[in-house]
Every structure is written in C-alpha cells, then in structure tokens.
Amino acid sequence: MDFELTEKQKLVRRKVRTFAEDILAPVAPVVDKELRFSWDTAKELSKINAWGIQMPEKYGGACLDSISFAITIEEISRVCPSTGLSLTVHNSVGAYPIYEWGSEEQKEKYLYAIASGKKLAAFTWTEPNAGSDAAGIESIAIEDGNYYILNGSKIFVTNGGVASVFLIGARYKRENGQKGIGVFIVEKDMDGLEIGNVEDKLGMRGSSTTSLYFHDIKIPKANVLGNISDGFKIAMQTLDVGRIGIAAQAVGVSQAAYELSVEYSKGRIQFNRPISQFQGVSFKLAEMATNIDAARLLVYRAANLRDKNKPFSKESAMCKYFASDVAKEVTKEAIQIHGGYGFMKDLALERFYRDAPVLSIYEGTNEIMKIIIARQILRGNL
C-alpha cells in the first residue's frame, strides 16, 4: 500500500493547478455573477485535453488513469467549481458511456468530437416525476421502422445549454420499473429537440443547467447506446463513475475554502494576536484538514479500484456522500472564521459556500448514496 501519488500524478496536479490559477481564476467570479458558461474557457480546456482526460489518444483524449482524472477535477474545482462541474459531467457521464458501450460507428461519429472538446456532451435522466426514483422516468421512445420516436422531457440537465450530444434515458416499452429503459444518443440539431432556458441557480452558476423537451424526435436505431434493454444498468454504472468526479469536485471546493481560512486566520489580528492562535479557530482548521484528507483518500480509493477493474460502486457512493458533506461543513466553518468578511461578495468564499449544497444532491442525493452503501453491506459486502 502506497499513499503517495506517482510522479506522473504529481505532475498532473502541479500543471492543472497552474492552469487553473492562470486561466480560471480571473473568470470564475465573472461567470458566477453573470450566470454564463464561458466558451473561451472551454477552448483553453481543449488545449490541455481536459475534455477527454481518460479517453484514448486516438479519440483526442489524454489517456490518464482515474486518480489523475480525480486530481484534475479537484484542481479545477479548487478555483472554479462550475468549470469542474461542466468538465466532470462531460468526461464521466458524457464521454465514458460512449467509450464503454458505444458501437464502433458511434465512437467514430461522436467520441473524437467529444473527447477533444469540439462538442460538449450531457447525460440526462432526471424528470419532473423521477429524481431519486430513477426507474420512474416517463419519457418514451416508441419503435417505428428504423427509428425510435422520442417524447417527454428532462429537467436539471447539466451542460444542457451548451452540449451538442445528449445521452437520454427513455422507455421503449410501456412498462414500469427498471425494465424497458434504453439510452439514446440525441444530437442538438435533431428535429423536435427543444432546449429550455438556462436555470438561475444558487451556485455552480458558470455551468449551464436547462430543461429539455422532446417533440417526436426521430432517433435512428443506430443511436441506441449498447443493448437497448441495458439502459438502466448503463445509467447506474455510468453514475458510479460520475460520482468519483463529483466527490473530487467536492474535495476541490473544500480545499479552496480551507486554504482561504488558513491564510485569513494567520493574518487577522484580534486581542493582539492572529485568530489562528485561538483554539476555537485552530481546532476548526484541524477539523477541516482532517476531513478533507479523509474525503480525498476515499476518492482516490474509489478511483484506484476502478483502475484495477474491481467493483467500486459502494466506494464511489461513500466518497461522494462523505466528500460532499465535508464540502458543506468546511465552507460553512470557513465563513464563520472569516466573520463579516466571509459574508461579503468581495471574497471568493461566499461563492464556494453557494456552490457546495448541490454536491450532496446531484448525481444521486446523499440519501440515495446511503441506500447504495447499505444495500451492499447487507448483501454481505462488508
């Protein structure tokens, strides 16, 4: 067992950090304020292969391991969590399922464009009547000759307003439950796809969240991802991967708030000494450091299992649940340490504080994470 990163992983951390501080730091507060996705940033991210971190070189990716993926998402999110969100979703639930279950033709047609960042991808599942109850989706794709005709709608679609390729879960049979659900690849300019307005959100405002409406979209049969009857399984396995990214994002958010707190508490003098010298504050810092370390190690453990082709569903649920709770706690305590200054928009801290809550909601709420973990435990996977 080795708790040290490899030289390669360390270099990834150093270089992504430099990139984030140079390129993302100036725009992070702007995209937050203006509620907009930055295409300029997207182009810069293409230059460093960040849209295809784990994809093979022939598809325009960087061919790195899952730990390097987690490091990249963490470092990006440490500066701009919104960008971290667009990236992790694109990589883990956009590019990955096409790579894993896509046909050669689908990879040829979509994967290069996605992994090189020429086209952005989105994965859509949640509907007005189906959130945590993922098997409750109602969007329906009825077979018609060489096509499926898709109707229905999706909400809370990350990258909704910027993606060109959508992976959409829909029923192909009028049945209830997990059976009869397929995943379909839908292109932005297919007739019948209507993209809703960009949602105004508490946090992660630099990423584009929209609804989608489907009006008789004719989807060629060649655009079914994998086996049509495997839709639900594909979605669940994809989300296992996605959660590692969300957890890494949470570690990045926590790290940012923690670093700001250490810095501030060393410089803020009250009662003739830096407030960091009061136990009330220093204990907070110690708790933050310990929790962030634990969260990060859980993320690396899940990523490492994935790299070793071992089951990691329980571990990715654990890291996602723990890291996102840590992010909420750390950002809250960071504001307390900063006092009134922490509450002001002049500092970046309140942005991280607003970005944190959704981490325990999207890609499966923390309550669902606990169900996944508990099911595995009770099935004997202690």
Place this chain on the structure above:
Amino acid sequence: MYKIFVLLKQVPKSQNLQIDKNSGTLIRKNIETIINPDDLNGLELGLTIKEQYGGEVTAISMGPLQAKAALREALAMGVDHAILICDPQFAHSDTLQTTLVLKETFNKIKEYDIIITGRETSDSSTGQVPFQLSEALDIPLITDIFSFELENNIFLCQRNFGHESQNIKVNLPVLIRIGKHFNEPRHIPLLGIKKAFDKKIEIFNYECFDCPEYIDGCNKSPTQVVSIEKFYPKRKNEFLNGTITDKTQEVIEIMKDHGIERIYTGKEE
C-alpha cells in the same frame, strides 16, 4: 528539419530560500523545484520554431538525477528528446566549468542548428553561460530578440537595442538568449504528461565524453561561492506636498533623475 536545443536548469521554487549556515550554500533538499522561469520561454521558442519551420527539439539540463523531473516537464510541454548531463565529477561546477561540459556535449552531438537559453537562472543569476558557450562553440550569439524568421538556414531577427532595434541576419548554427517577455509559455497538456512518461531521458555522464583534464567540477572552477547571505533591501519613503500638478511634476523629475526619460504625456511631441 532544424535541430533545436534548449538549455534548462532545475531551480528551487520557493521565494523564501533557506541557507545552510555551515556551508553557506542554498539548502536544496526537500524543497519544491521548478524549471527556471526564463527557460520556459526558451522551451516555448524552441517549440514555436519546430511548429513553424519543422525540426526536432531537445532539452538539455545539467544537474543531479532529480533534475530529471524538470526534463520530464519539458517533455510534457512537447519537446522530442531530453538529455541530462549528470556526474559527480561535474558537481558544483561554476559557469565556466558548466560551459566547458556543455561544449563537450555539443561536440558529441555534432549536429545543431539553434541553441536557446534564457537570460539567467533564478537561483544564481550569473547570466554568463550563453556568452561563454557561444565563445566555446565559436558560434554567434544573439540576445533579446523580439521577432524572427528562418529561411534556408539563415536566421533573420530583430533585437532590442536601447530605443532602437537592430535587424540581424546570421547563418546557422546560432545561439539565442531570450528574456521573459518574448513569449508566453504554453500550458502543459494532459496528453503531454502521459507521453512524457513513455519517453526516455538520456543520461550523459563523464564516461560519455573524452573530457580534457581541465574539466573537473568545483576543483577547477575559477569562481568559488564562499557564502550566501540574505539581503534586505532598504526602502526609503518620501512624501510629496503641494497640489496634484506639483506632485506630478515632482514625480516626473524624480523619474528623470533615475534615468526614466520618456514620459507619456498623451500629447504628440
């Protein structure tokens, strides 16, 4: 196919360097290291020349084995090959000894068109190697260029010359020393990092060369750094009184006294 070589040095990152009180040298153990900032501009220039005119870029560094990390970073940035000159015999070389080893290196390499260096290193700031190396190899040195072109083995460039610029035309091979503001070093792509670890860093040690006797690291170095001390610059505050116009005029006078003559007034002269 131009053969381009970029010289680089691994230096400590910290602005807050610690000095060993006994030996009077910088403590280099367990500190974060980086590529010397000027050399990043050198690497960028090397890669730009390759992309615009074709060629192969080799990064060369001289130092202990841990300097491989700096060369690995250069490979990640996009250079094709990396060479580390590393031998206890070369340890603690001063600039002249370093130059003499570099001379042997280029004699061994034989074919080179463009050698690029930065202005100076952030950890010793001597800035002597480019001048010495051009002498040792007997090739022209051009400093502080701000634009260039390559045409049939001829290097055409413009260089800063006080308030004027010189247009220079020179046959290859040439040594170019560039400064920080010449270009903007690119960000390292993730694929570059992946590829960098699939490549080999070639090691040149003492045995590789047929070294003349005068090459012997610190033993034959004409300069010896006796000790290093921290330097605390003394700052002087001066308060100017009067109207804003008076104060502006006074600032202009003070700047003139310090040799800053051309002042933008917003009006045509």
